Amino acid sequence: MTQSVHVAVAVVVKNDTVLIAKRSDNQHQGGKWEFPGGKVENGESVETALQRELSEECGIELLSFKPLIKVEHDYGDKKVILDTFLVEHHSGLARGLEGQQIQWVSKSKLKDYTFPKANQVILETLLAIK
Numbered sequence: 001m002t003q004s005v006h007v008a009v010a011v012v013v014k015n016d017t018v019l020i021a022k023r024s025d026n027q028h029q030g031g032k033w034e035f036p037g038g039k040v041e042n043g044e045s046v047e048t049a050l051q052r053e054l055s056e057e058c059g060i061e062l063l064s065f066k067p068l069i070k071v072e073h074d075y076g077d078k079k080v081i082l083d084t085f086l087v088e089h090h091s092g093l094a095r096g097l098e099g100q101q102i103q104w105v106s107k108s109k110l111k112d113y114t115f116p117k118a119n120q121v122i123l124e125t126l127l128a129i130k
Ligand SMILES: Nc1nc2c([nH]c(=O)n2[C@H]2C[C@H](O)[C@@H](COP(=O)(O)OP(=O)(O)OP(=O)(O)O)O2)c(=O)[nH]1
Pocket: 005, 007, 008, 009, 027, 028, 029, 033, 034, 035, 036, 037, 038, 039, 040, 053, 078, 080, 082, 116, 117, 118, 119
């Protein structure tokens, strides 16, 4: 049995928009849009991983966040646990620091973007709040 990869994922909201980023073609689930985040390292808390990844990938600092949903998904070639947080306050101007495209998209437009399968539940949960 292969172990699941624990991933810290941030749904960063600003007014009615959400921050998304495009995965590069050579990554797992490449070419799809994602919520920024990445793997929790050994000995690291998920909260620390969340803050680190958002700083590394997008150059923003998270000022407040709360758990949104934890999703387990088996892609066949990889099993992931997406530990997803809702980020309502951040500082800094988001940029794609790893060369990735980023976009602020209104919630109603999220359906026009292709996300990895595991994101379906996250998207439904997000659209169900307020
Ligand atoms: N960040 C993120 N990862 C997602 C989402 N949906 C989804 O299935 N994943 C999967 C894809 C990957 O298998 C895994 C995240 O790994 P990653 O490649 O972003 O990890 P990382 O940032 O630490 O990258 P690296 O150091 O391996 O390059 O979770 C999502 O919305 N955001």
